[in-house]
Amino acid sequence: MTGIGEAVEQRGPHRATVTVRSVNHRYLDVAVRLGAPCRVLEPALRRAVAAEVRRGRVELRVEVDTVAAAGTLEVCDETADSLQRAARRWRRRGLVASELSAGELMSAARLERPEAAPVMGAGEKALAVRVCRRALAALVAEREREGRVLEEALQGHLRELRSSVDALAGRRGEVVDGALNKLEGRVRSLLERQGTADVRLDPARVVQEIAMLIERSDTAEELERLSGHLEGFEAAMAEEGAIGKRLDFLTQEMQRELNTIGSKCRDLAMQRAVVEGKVACDQLREQVQNIE
Numbered sequence: 001m002t003g004i005g006e007a008v009e010q011r012g013p014h015r016a017t018v019t020v021r022s023v024n025h026r027y028l029d030v031a032v033r034l035g036a037p038c039r040v041l042e043p044a045l046r047r048a049v050a051a052e053v054r055r056g057r058v059e060l061r062v063e064v065d066t067v068a069a070a071g072t073l074e075v076c077d078e079t080a081d082s083l084q085r086a087a088r089r090w091r092r093r094g095l096v097a098s099e100l101s102a103g104e105l106m107s108a109a110r111l112e113r114p115e116a117a118p119v120m121g122a123g124e125k126a127l128a129v130r131v132c133r134r135a136l137a138a139l140v141a142e143r144e145r146e147g148r149v150l151e152e153a154l155q156g157h158l159r160e161l162r163s164s165v166d167a168l169a170g171r172r173g174e175v176v177d178g179a180l181n182k183l184e185g186r187v188r189s190l191l192e193r194q195g196t197a198d199v200r201l202d203p204a205r206v207v208q209e210i211a212m213l214i215e216r217s218d219t220a221e222e223l224e225r226l227s228g229h230l231e232g233f234e235a236a237m238a239e240e241g242a243i244g245k246r247l248d249f250l251t252q253e254m255q256r257e258l259n260t261i262g263s264k265c266r267d268l269a270m271q272r273a274v275v276e277g278k279v280a281c282d283q284l285r286e287q288v289q290n291i292e
Contacts, residue, residue, distance in 0.1 A: 002056075002290075003146060005139030007131045016128045017063045018135040020049070022143065024290055025057035033061040044129055052136045054242035055292040064128050143292070150290055154237065157284045161254070162230060164277030168261060168270055169223050175267045176218055219261045219270075226257040233284075244291035251285040 005020045030049050032042050041062065049058055233250045236243045258281060262274040 003139045003142035005135040005137070005142065007134035007138060009127060009131045009134070011123065011127050013066050014124050014127055015065045016124075016131040017065075018128070018131045019061045020058060020132070020135045020139050022053065022056040022058045022139060025055065026289075028053060028055055029057040031057070031059045033059065035063060038062050038064055038128060041125060041128055044125075045132055048129065048132050048136060052140055053292070055244050060132070062128055062132060064124055147291065150287055151237065153287055154284060157280050157287065158230065158234065160280035161277055161284065164273045164280060165223065165226055165230065167273040168219065168277070169227075171267060171270050171273070172219055172223065175265065175270060219264050222257045222261045222264070226254055226261075229254045229257070242292050244288060247288040247291060248285065251281055251288055255281050255285070 002024065003022050006018065008015065008017045010016075028050065030046055032045055034042060034045075045060060045062065049060060229250050233247060233254075236246050236250070255278065258274055258277050262271065262278075265271060265274070
């Protein structure tokens with residue numbers, strides 16, 4: 001399920017900015033984007049994501065900055081004088097055209113004196129984890145809003161599939177009776193020929209063959225299982241928590257039953273109902289991929 005959550009908080013001189021995005025994925029796949037000082041937080045951040053998200057590809061980006069307070073800028077006169085003397089030497093050698101400006105002096109001072117790699121303190125770590133949880137809460141809220149929209153779409157596809165199943169169940173009895181009548185007519189015709197032609201039929205074997213033909217063409221068991229899967233799907237949708245994998249499995253089972261029914265039935269009306277049911281089931285399965 002797609003979504004995005006963002007959170008920013010400043011505590012003292014430290015500011016944490018967290019952005020978390022999620023897209024559809026069969027399993028939970030977490031990608032953490034951290035700067036060098038924040039890498040120590042990766043295990044804690046992954047645990048925070050796993051506590052809120054069960055399925056999807058989640059990308060987490062965390063930035064922790066130190067914000068300097070106004071009026072705290074300090075300039076080292078010795079460093080500035082040293083750089084200015086160096087600039088005069090560079091000018092005599094033709095390397096620069098004029099005196100260094102104040103901005104150029106400050107830039108040169110930063111280059112001349114590289115900063116040590118920052119180390120995160122306990123306060124910064126706690127701030128980053130806290131802001132991460134806030135961003136995850138915003139992500140979950142957005143995913144829940146999207147889930148409500150998906151629920152309406154799923155209910156529509158379920159109604160279409162239920163209508164197809166009802167049509168198949170209503171037609172089944174008539175189709176079975178028709179097939180049985182045709183078989184009985186053919187058997188009677190064959191039995192009548194026994195007295196006039198070289199035809200010898202075992203009545204017990206005839207009854208057995210009829211039963212097998214009826215069983216191979218009857219879809220009662222498949223329709224019963226299909227109805228059960230539909231009820232299981234609706235029950236799962238009413239539950240809390242991660243249900244996406246279960247719904248995906250149920251759509252696969254429903255598709256399998258529809259395929260079996262389609263291979264058994266020869267009635268045109270039932271075949272049309274099977275096609276409509278498969279379309280609704282495919283739409284269900286496509287939407288289920290978006291559910292956690």
